[in-house]
Amino acid sequence: MRSAMTVSDLLREGTRTLRESVSESPGLDAEILLREALGATREQLFDALPSPVRPAAAISYRKLLKQRVDGIPIAYITGRREFYGHEFIVNSHVLVPRPETEFLVEFALEWLKQKEEPCRVVDVGTGSGAIAISVALETANQHIMLASDVSPEALHVAARNAEALGASIQFVEGSLLEWLNEPVDLILANLPYLRPDQAHVGIEHEPEVALYAGDDGFSLNRALLEDAPNKLRAGGAVIMELDPEQRDLALSAAHEILPDAGIDILADLAGTDRYLRIQSN
Numbered sequence: 001m002r003s004a005m006t007v008s009d010l011l012r013e014g015t016r017t018l019r020e021s022v023s024e025s026p027g028l029d030a031e032i033l034l035r036e037a038l039g040a041t042r043e044q045l046f047d048a049l050p051s052p053v054r055p056a057a058a059i060s061y062r063k064l065l066k067q068r069v070d071g072i073p074i075a076y077i078t079g080r081r082e083f084y085g086h087e088f089i090v091n092s093h094v095l096v097p098r099p100e101t102e103f104l105v106e107f108a109l110e111w112l113k114q115k116e117e118p119c120r121v122v123d124v125g126t127g128s129g130a131i132a133i134s135v136a137l138e139t140a141n142q143h144i145m146l147a148s149d150v151s152p153e154a155l156h157v158a159a160r161n162a163e164a165l166g167a168s169i170q171f172v173e174g175s176l177l178e179w180l181n182e183p184v185d186l187i188l189a190n191l192p193y194l195r196p197d198q199a200h201v202g203i204e205h206e207p208e209v210a211l212y213a214g215d216d217g218f219s220l221n222r223a224l225l226e227d228a229p230n231k232l233r234a235g236g237a238v239i240m241e242l243d244p245e246q247r248d249l250a251l252s253a254a255h256e257i258l259p260d261a262g263i264d265i266l267a268d269l270a271g272t273d274r275y276l277r278i279q280s281n
């Protein structure tokens, strides 16, 4: 009789299988998927390396591997992604939150730290709710936090995350700031910013509405900036994430639309210019 595969055998098999796929980190992906199939923590998995795996669990694991080979992002397969130290539910209706967006949260927290009174803050295009929820949790829900999206499915995911993580957020379905009746102190946005020719392998399973923004990729951010002067309180600010290629486009649009504001571009840890910050008077 053939002896059962061990954890170690399955890890090796998975790494080999994924090496020939879209995965850029086959070893790590195989480990995450095996942990998922076994319901094991990292420590438990490594403690069990020489142990045999039940055939049913091995079958589940191979099904997960197949999804990854088909290009489905790990976060959609497991249904989870960590962002700013919290675990977010994700599915194919929301963008998988990216590590670089954690800097946008940092800049928002830095700005809010200087305020003594509770502020009105909006996260436009909230997706999984990653930005709004992280800011709300880090500030102990002391600000009035609004979060919007055009996608009702995304808002459903975001509301589940807010509830599970204990963030107090008002969610609104609507485009950009069109729905906003009362001005806010801080506008945060990581809106779609890709041009159609920037489609690439690895993002084809994410929702198009979360990725693309017109021929130059800047149409949504431009429209948001155009409406910002009407929706910001005196002394308010806008912080948005950009495609680094759109740095100059963003700077000239911001200077044209808000000529009296303080405008700067902020970099991520790698030194890449990725965020536009506008401080109104």
Ligand SMILES: C[S@@+](CC[C@H](N)C(=O)[O-])C[C@H]1O[C@@H](n2cnc3c(N)ncnc32)[C@H](O)[C@@H]1O
Pocket: 094, 095, 096, 097, 098, 101, 124, 125, 126, 127, 128, 129, 130, 131, 148, 149, 150, 151, 154, 174, 175, 176, 189, 190, 191, 192, 193, 209, 210, 211, 220
């Ligand atoms: C790049 S994703 C970012 C999601 C989330 N903020 C994050 O950082 O992970 C952009 C989000 O904007 C939403 N969106 C697209 N067009 C929009 C619009 N006109 N108004 C508001 N949200 C929009 C999409 O549905 C998507 O959830």
